[in-house]
Amino acid sequence: MRWPWSRGEDDKKITSPTSWVETVKTMNWLSMFTEPRTLIPSLIFTVSTVTGIRLYKSYLRRIPSVNHIKPDYFRRRSLFGRVTAVGDADNFRLFHTPGGRMAGWGWLPWKRVPTAREFLVNKTIHIRIAGVDAPELAHWGREAQPYSKEALDWLSEYILNRRVRAYIYRRDQYGRVVAQVFVRKWFLKKDVGLEMLRMGLGTVYEAKTGSEFGDFEQRYRDAEKKAREDKVGMWTKPTILGRLRGEQPKAVESPRDYKTRHTAAEKQKKAG
Structure with missing residues (x-):
């Protein structure tokens, strides 16, 4: 493409204003902008820009x-x-870092996870681990369930301050995102909910509505069953020495039964 101020075929510059105006008037502008050397770079630039914007909005x-x-x-x-x-042993807060370290999170000065608690509350996503129900801590005037602290300590040790990936299913009635959560341990990707069940620190989520398992419900149920059989965590039985001292196995109340019992008691109290 030849611009009005470029050299002509006779290799002479157009220096006269009159010559420049006449050249502009006589130029075929349509052919100029449809020439391959103009059209192809323009298309590449446009497609690259649109693709970059969509990539940023979708993933970064x-x-x-x-x-x-x-x-x-x-x-x-x-x-x-x-x-x-x-929070409790089955939910936590996630600071979203799209792209991870490859996108600069953790090493670029303007891409660091803040530590101020008052900032994080409004800038994090509340995640509820899908498919599991952990023993309830004491709150709203209710007593703590056995093994609730152990479950909370285990989850904190397992994922706090670590990078995780959450496959999101839906938003629940409390404004949390129900998600299947994975964390890397020794180069292996671990399902956090499944590991909690294996440790005997939770049960399969048994609410009549709102249960979410992805494609892993049977795997979760098998993990809980094995934990019961192996008597680990909340399913632990008294040792031989304990039985000799007269200790009796404690009846295990699931988190679902705990909630149902307290809800019924609170309704009866209000009605009375």
Whole structure:
């Protein structure tokens, strides 16, 4: 493409303003912008720009809270980030770090996970681990369940301040994101909910509505069954010495039964 100020075929510059105007008037502008050497770079630039914007919006834009997750993300996308706090033994808060270290998180100065608690509360995603129900801590005037502290300590040790990937299913009635969560341990990807069941520190989620397992329900049920048979965690039985001292096996109340019992008692109290 020849611009009005470029050299002509006679290798002479157009220096006269009159010559420049006349050249502009007589130029075939349509052919100039449809020439391959102009059209191809323009198309490449346009496609690259649009692709880059879509890539950023889909995979590299940080999601600060549950309210910023688009409905079409559920059951189709995963979130990668760092666990900043553990609440009960089956939920935690995630600071979304899209792209991880490859995108600069953790080593670029402007891409560091903050530590101020007051900032993190409003800039993190509340995650509820799918498929499992852990023993309840004491709250709302209710007593703590046996092994609730052990379950909380285990989860904190297992994922707190670590990077995890959460495959998101839906948003629950408490504004949390129900998700299957994975963490890397010794180069192996571990299902956090499944490991909790294997440790005997939770039960399979048994609510009538809202249960989420992905494609792993039977694996979860098998893990709980084995933990019961092996008598680990909340399924532990008295040792031989304990039985000689007269200790009796404790009746295990599942988190679901615990909630049902307290809900019924509270309704009866209000009615009375």
